[in-house]
Structures are given as structure tokens and as C-alpha cells.
Amino acid sequence: MSGTTAPARWLRELAAAVPGSRLLGDGLVRGVAEDSREVQPGWLFVARRGTRADGHRFVADALERGAAAVALERPPATPLRVPVVLVPNTAAALGPLAACFHGWPANRLALVGVTGTNGKTTTAELVRACLAEDGHQVGLIGTISVRIGDESQPARLTTPGPVELQATLRAMAERGVTAVAMEVSSHALDQFRVDGTRFALALFTNLDSEHLDYHGTMEQYWAAKARLFEPVRCEQGVVCVDDPWGQRLAAQAQVPVLTVGQRPDAAVRYRVEDRLLAGSTVHLEGRLGQVVIPTRMIGTVNGANVALAYVAARLLGVPDASARAALAACPRPPGRFELVDLGQPFLVVVDYAHTPDALASLVATARRLAGPEGQVRVVVGARGGRDRFKRPQTGKVAASAGWVVLTTDSPGEEDPLSIIEQLRIGTWEVPDAEVFVEPDRRAAIALALGKAQAGDVVLIVGRGHEGIQHVGREALPLDDREEARQALAALGYGPAPAGSAGRRRGGAW
Ligand SMILES: CC(=O)N[C@H]1[C@@H](OP(=O)(O)OP(=O)(O)OC[C@H]2O[C@@H](n3ccc(=O)[nH]c3=O)[C@H](O)[C@@H]2O)O[C@H](CO)[C@@H](O)[C@@H]1O[C@H](C)C(=O)N[C@@H](C)C(=O)N[C@H](CCC(=O)O)C(=O)O
Ligand SMILES: Nc1ncnc2c1ncn2[C@@H]1O[C@H](COP(=O)(O)OP(=O)(O)OP(=O)(O)O)[C@@H](O)[C@H]1O
Secondary structure, eight states, X not given: OOOOOOOOEEHXXXXXXXXXXXXXXXXXXXXXXXXXXXXXXXXXXXXXXXXXXXXXXXXXXXXXTTOSEEEESXXXXXXXXXXXXXXXXXXXXXXXXXXXXXXXXXXXXXXXEEESSSSHHHHHHHHHHHHHHTTOOEEEESSSEEXXXXXXXXXXXXXXXXXXXXXXXXXXXXXXXXXXXXXXXXXXXXXXTTTTOOEEEEEXXXXXXXXXXXXXXXXXXXHHHHGGGSXXXXXXXXXXXXXXXXXXXXXXXXXXXXXXXXXXTSSEEEEEEEOGGGOEEEEEEETTOOEEEEESOOSTTHHHXXXXXXXXXXXXTOOHHHHHHHHHHOOOOTTSXXXXXXXXXXXXXXXXXXXXXXXXXXXXXXXXXXXXXXXXXXXXXXXXXXXXXXXHHHXXXXXXXXXXXXXXXXXXXXXXXXXXXXXXXXXXXXXXXXXXXXSSHHHHHHHHHHHOOTTOEEEEESOTTOOEEEXXXXXXXXXXXXXXXXXXXXXXXXXXXXXXXXXXXXXXX
């Protein structure tokens, strides 16, 4: 985010923020970078060991670009011409160094961190709405965008790296933001991106098989999420205990935890009343009394998101009436059960579901929405370069709808056909399903929409709000919502041309 002024700080001040650091010289520092290519004259370069490279290899590059100091894990082989701060772990030091440089901006903000496999974006958006209703100027940091008030920038990562994060928090604090709703990914926790940031509240939604190529096992994936609930990172937790991972987190966390869930032993219990396309009403009882919250969120999975957001808002002092009003009015985030409606007699839904659990819930929701003879049709692919393990299960869940077209998501440098093949293996477990293969996603969307009959529900899943498809090394524009609109228009749906009797075929909805 733009708008930060560049302060200058002594290296010794920054070093004091990192336990176990050792200073070899001192000097003024005018910026912090972990990427040598971003170093400007006068900056501190922090050499971090990453998943692909060791930043210590780029010290010479940083110095050439004018670095005034470097942070290292081991003393340099030959003396450097600039001051050095030695730290036990540069990745873990980066957050505190950047936070100190920017004047510990998190201390001036009420921060709510949301973690979990599914529901982070939705829950963060709901929290944002509650805090804004209560008069806060709210910042949002998440998968879709980084927002300060009405200004929004597309996000590159769900949780930014520590340097960008601290600069963003500082910009927010300087522009009058008082509270921030932020998604915290497991990658971020594992890579120490939020170290140096203390959250007033940490929220946990759920854990589903994802990112195992990175974390290795569910156990390690859970452990990464659990780091958010350490006393150094948050004051209090709000944990959904609908799955065993949440139950374990609530039992083991070293901070006070308020549990939310459908289980009778949850401190705040929720029940979802499905109002189909009109939304969901969430009924709460327990620690915060009996509360009824009508919302525009479609699908019972949102019960947990709404319950978590309500509890978080109340814990931060938002009055009941304001929280309920905000949750009732909050729109669904882009690409989350987003309807594409050109007047066709079937539903077209673009959704970001990209885990087997999320897709299963989505298919169940679509079944409830389909007409008596209606068919649920799924257009699905899988992201390249990650989560190979979940592909067969994703294929199986998609096929459970009865009709599926397997296609390309964002394959990157993986072979799209081999990704599709791994999805297809899962569909074998549903022998009655009609399974099509169409590698071209545009054509796959057109195929599903072309086959759709009145009362059907077409689910175009996995990409939600995304507008770019990575194929090989190319970044190609592709937005499922736009593709669906074009395919529907080609089928003759859409606004009637002026003076004509109208071309809409529909009516069943
Ligand atoms: C696997 C992963 O998470 N990688 C992230 C990580 O990069 P890395 O550890 O691999 O870094 P590296 O390439 O080994 O480089 C090591 C160090 O050398 C530095 N370097 C490198 C080259 C050079 O010339 N000079 C230089 O100084 C780098 O800046 C870095 O500090 O740190 C980088 C800086 O913060 C991130 O941009 C990068 O995100 C990559 C692009 C990514 O795609 N990450 C995804 C998987 C991710 O984090 N996703 C989660 C959400 C997941 C979800 O729930 O869907 C997210 O929070 O977005
Ligand atoms: N609490 C939930 N449990 C299961 N599925 C959910 C839940 N909330 C949302 N979903 C499903 O997951 C999809 C993605 O939701 P959302 O963007 O809120 O999650 P996310 O955690 O932010 O995902 P990502 O980290 O990949 O951006 C939704 O479109 C919906 O299909």
C-alpha cells in the first residue's frame, strides 16, 4: 500500500527487537528488504534461507545496490564494509526487524487473524463488516485484496511477506485504521511471515487435506496453523471445534480460547437454517446468549464463518445489534457462490471451492437448490504444482454430483492432461456419473452450460475471483464469471435488444 514515509532507524534499535542477536557495527538504516533485487541505497538486507534459495548468496548483490547493513545467520567469510547483525534465524528475525523499522504498527491496531483451510476470506470479510459497522476504520488483508477503507489493491499472496506486511500495517495505522481483519495462511505461519505481529484475536475455521506437498503431513499442517495460537502471536483464540483438528487446538492452545461449533460442548453453539438462495440464518446459543443472524451467505458451511465472525466482533466490543446488522447486510465475497444470471432457467454458480470438503458441501448445497428433476453439473480442474494428493478425491466428489466435466484450472508448468487424469481416477469410484474431459476451460464451461436444462445447477469451481490462468510460463486472462456470461450469451440468453420481444428462453427460476 502506498503512503508510508521512510523513517531512518539505527541498526542497534532493530537488532534489539531480535532475541539472541549480535551486532557487528552500527549505522542508520532507511529501509528493510529480504530480496536483494529490492534493496535501495541505505537499506538493511536480511539474508533469508527460502524454499529454493539461500539469501546469503545474494549479499554481494545487495551491497552492490547500496545496502547499508546486512542481517545474517553466520558471520561472513570475509569482513564486509557495512555493519552486520547476526541473528539465530533470519526468516524469524525478518518480522521483528521490519516491525521495529515501521514503529511496531500492529500495536496501534486491533488485529484479527483468521486461519484454517476453508472459510478464511469469507470470515475475514464478515469480521471486517462488523468492525466497520461499529465505527472502526477497517483494513483487510487477504487472498482477494488488501484494502484500506475504499481503496483496494489485488493481493499477490494470501498473507504478504513480513516486509510488505509491516509496511502495509504502518500505512493503515497512519491513515486512521483502527482494526484489521487478516487471513493468515499456513505457509505464512511456517515461514514466520507474521512474527512481530500480535493479534488481539486468532480465529480457526477448519482443517482439510491441502498443501500437503508443502507441509508433508496433516500433523505438520495443523502444527503450522497452531503457531498462530501461541501467546506471542495472539491474546485470545476463537476456535471452531466442528473437526478434530479444531478440538485439539482448543484443548492445547496456551491462550484463552472460546469454542464455537455444532457440538453440544462448544461454548457457543450454532445451527444453520438454510434459506436456499435467500441465504442462511445462523442461530447461536450458549456463552453469548441466544442470537438469530439472517445472512446473505449461501450454503450451510457459512454457519461456522458467521458464528466465528459474530463471536470475534462481540469479543472486540462490537454491540450485538451492530454485529447482527453487519452480518445481515454483508455481501458474499467475489467468487464465493457468485451467481451468473443472464435470465437462463438454470443456476450458474462460480465458487472458489478447491478442497474435497468444500466441494462436497457445495455439491450438497447445489442439490438442495436444483429443481425436482434438476441435475447438478460440475466444471472442475486442479491447480498445477501443488496438492497432487487431493486430486483423485476431488474427482470423486465432483463425480458424486452425477455429471462432471474435467478440465484445466491453472496448471502452471505441470502437464494439464496428467492433472486431469489424476482427477479422472477418482471419478471411477462413482460408476454412474457422466464424466466428460475437455482440457480447454472455456470450452468446458460452454459444454456444461450448453447441456444445462431448466432446474439444473451448474457449478464452475476452483478459481472463484481469479482472473489469470497460468499455463506453462504464460499468464493468460481467464475469469470463470466472464466465460460463463459469454457462453450464456452465445446460447441466446441476456438482456433483450431494444425493440425486440426478448431472447430469453428462461422462466423456471
Ligand atoms: C513456497 C513459498 O511460500 N514461497 C514464498 C517464499 O519464497 P521462498 O522461501 O521460496 O524464497 P526463495 O526463492 O527460496 O528465496 C530465498 C530468499 O532469497 C531472496 N532472493 C532471491 C533471489 C534473488 O535474486 N535475491 C534474493 O535476495 C528471496 O527474496 C528470499 O528472501 O517467500 C517469498 C517472499 O515472501 C514468497 O513470495 C514465496 O511465495 C511463493 C511465490 C508462493 O507462491 N507462495 C504460496 C504457496 C503461498 O505462500 N500461498 C499462501 C496461501 C496458500 C493458500 O491457502 O492457498 C499465501 O499466503 O499466499
Ligand atoms: N467454513 C467452511 N467450511 C468448508 N468450506 C467452506 C467454508 N467456508 C467457505 N467454504 C468453501 O470454500 C470456498 C473458499 O472460501 P474462502 O475463500 O472463504 O476460503 P479461504 O480459506 O479463504 O480459501 P483460500 O485460503 O484458498 O483463499 C468457498 O467458496 C466455499 O465453497
